[in-house]
C-alpha cells in the first residue's frame with residue numbers, strides 16, 4: 001500500500017538526510033588530517049628545496065585546517081535545488097498526485113534547508129489531509145432522535161465500491177445497535193439488486209427492493225417509510241452508470257428532490273487515476289456532503305488521496321481497506337502521513 005508515493009518521499013528525504021551521517025566523517029577528517037600534515041612538516045625540515053612544504057610550514061593550524069577541508073560536494077549542499085524539486089514533482093505525479101498538488105508540495109520545499117525536509121513534508125501532507133471531523137454514526141443517531149429516521153444516499157460511478165461500502169457501513173452501524181434498512185435503488189444494472197440482497201441476508205439487515213427498471217426514487221421513498229417504522233437509518237444504493245452521464249445526474253436529482261436525504265456520500269475508487277478529480281467535479285452537480293475512498297488496501301500509488309483533498313474540502317469519512325465487512329477504516333490523516341513517510 002502507498003508504495004509509489006512512499007518511495008518518492010523517501011528518496012528525497014534520504015538525499016538530504018545523508019549528509020547528517022557523513023557530517024561526522026567530515027568533522028573527523030578536518031581534525032585528523034591537519035595533524036598528519038603537521039607531523040609531515042615537522043619530519044621533513046631537511047628538504048629545504050621542497051617549496052610546497054616550506055609553504056605549509058608558515059601556515060597556521062587554522063589555515064591548514066582550511067586547506068584540508070573537503071571541497072563542498074553536491075550532497076553537502078543544504079538547500080534543495082531546482083533540479084531536486086523538478087525530479088521530486090515528477091515522482092509525485094507518477095504516484096498519482098495531481099500536477100497542481102505536486103507543485104504545491106514542491107513549493108513548500110523551495111529555498112528550504114534540505115535537512116528539515118522530512119519535517120517540512122510531514123507538515124505539508126498533514127495540512128493537505130486535515131479536515132473537519134464528521135462522525136457519521138453520531139449524525140445518524142441525532143437524526144433518528146430528532147425525526148424518527150435518517151436517509152443516507154450513496155452515489156459514484158460503477159465499480160467504485162458503493163454496494164460493498166453500504167454493506168460495510170450497515171455492518172458497522174448494526175454493531176452500534178442502530179437499526180438499518182438497505183434501499184436497492186440501483187434498478188438499472190443486472191444483478192445489482194441480488195448483490196445488495198445477498199449482503200442484507202448475510203448481515204440480517206432489512207432491505208427494500210422493487211423490480212429491475214423500476215423508479216429508484218420510489219424505492220428510496222419506500223425504504224424511508226420502513227426506516228420510520230423501525231426508527232432507523234436507510235442506506236440507499238444507486239446506479240453507477242445509466243445510458244449517459246446526463247441520465248445518471250437527472251435520476252440522482254429526482255431521488256434527491258423526492259426524498260431529501262439527510263446526507264449524501266460520494267464513493268470513489270482510489271485506484272482511479274487523474275479521472276478521480278473529474279468525478280468529484282461531475283458529482284459536485286448533485287452536491288455531495290462527504291466522501292468514502294475504496295480499494296486503498298490495493299492502492300500502490302497513494303497519491304490520489306492528496307489530490308482529492310485539495311480538490312474538495314468535503315470530509316473523507318472512511319477508507320475501504322479490503323473486501324470483508326470489517327474493512328472500513330476511519331479516515332485518519334496522521335496515520336496516513338505516517339504510512340507515507342515513516
Ligand SMILES: Nc1nc2c(ncn2[C@@H]2O[C@H](COP(=O)(O)OP(=O)(O)OP(=O)(O)O)[C@@H](O)[C@H]2O)c(=O)[nH]1
Pocket residue numbers: 156157158159160161162163164165186189192238239240241294295296297298319320321322323
Ligand atoms: N480490495 C478492495 N476491493 C473492493 C473494495 N471496495 C470494493 N471492492 C471491490 O470492488 C468491486 C466493485 O464493488 P461494488 O461495491 O460492486 O461497486 P459498485 O460501485 O456498487 O458498482 P456498480 O454497482 O456496478 O455501480 C467488487 O469486486 C468489490 O469487492 C476495497 O475497499 N478493497
Ligand SMILES: [Mg+2]
Pocket residue numbers: 162163164186192237
Ligand atoms: Mg453496486
